[in-house]
Amino acid sequence: MRRFVLKNLDPILSGTLLTVLDGMRPGQWLTLTAGSIATPVSGPDHTVIELSEVSTEAAVAAILSVLPLDRTGAPIVYLDKADTADELPDVVFAVCGIAADAELRRVPMSRLDEDDFALLARQSEFTVHSSCGGDPAAFLLRKGEPALLG
Numbered sequence: 001m002r003r004f005v006l007k008n009l010d011p012i013l014s015g016t017l018l019t020v021l022d023g024m025r026p027g028q029w030l031t032l033t034a035g036s037i038a039t040p041v042s043g044p045d046h047t048v049i050e051l052s053e054v055s056t057e058a059a060v061a062a063i064l065s066v067l068p069l070d071r072t073g074a075p076i077v078y079l080d081k082a083d084t085a086d087e088l089p090d091v092v093f094a095v096c097g098i099a100a101d102a103e104l105r106r107v108p109m110s111r112l113d114e115d116d117f118a119l120l121a122r123q124s125e126f127t128v129h130s131s132c133g134g135d136p137a138a139f140l141l142r143k144g145e146p147a148l149l150g
Contacts, residue, residue, distance in 0.1 A: 012062035017049050020126050021067050024143045029124040030067070032059060034091075035136035037079070039129060040121040048127045056137050057094045059130045063141065064102035070144035074110040079117045079138035091137045 013021075024030065033039055034056040039048055051059050069075040076099055078092050092109070099107040112120065120140060121127075 010062035010065055012051060012054055012058060013066065014049070017063075017128065018066070020047060020049065021063065021143075024067070024126070026143055026145050027070065028143050029120065030063070030141045030143065031121045031124040031127040032056070032063070032130070032139045032141060033127060034059070034130040034132070034138070035134060037136040037138045039127045040118040040138070041124060041127060046125060046127065048129060051128060051130045051132075053132055054130045055132045055134055056091050056130050056139075057098060058132075059128060060095050060139070060141075061098050061102070063128065064099055067141065068144045068146050069099060069103055069107060070142040072144075074108040075142040075144060076107060076109040077117065077120060077140040078109060078111050080111040080113060081136075089135050089137065091135055095139060
C-alpha cells in the first residue's frame with residue numbers, strides 16, 4: 001500500500017484532529033484550552049485531543065490553517081478570567097492576529113466570564129487542549145462555510 005503525504009500541512013494536525021475538524025458542521029463550536037484551564041465539558045460523547053508541548057498560538061495557527069471561521073457575529077470567544085476591560089492577556093491579541101492572517105480579514109472576538117463560557121462550551125463536541133506552559137487560556141472557535149474558490 002502506498003502512503004501519500006499532504007503538502008504544507010502543519011505537523012500539529014494529527015489524523016485524529018483533522019478528522020474532528022473535517023467532521024464539524026458549520027456553526028459548530030470547537031473548544032480550545034491551554035495550560036491549567038480544565039476542559040469545561042466532559043462526557044462519553046465529548047472528544048478531547050491533547051497536544052503536548054504545543055503553545056496556544058501554535059495550536060490556533062494549525063487549526064485555523066484548515067478550519068474556516070464563521071463570517072457572522074464573533075466566531076471567536078475567549079474566557080475572560082481577568083474581569084477587567086483594561087487587561088487582556090497577550091494570548092488574546094496573538095489569537096486575534098493569527099485569525100486575521102488565516103481568514104484574510106478582521107475577525108471579531110467576544111469575551112465571556114467563566115459561567116457563560118462554560119454554558120456555551122457545552123455546545124461543543126470537541127476540545128483541543130494544549131498542555132504547554134504559558135498563560136492559561138480558553139477559546140471557542142465557530143466553524144464557518146469554506147470559502148469558494150473562484
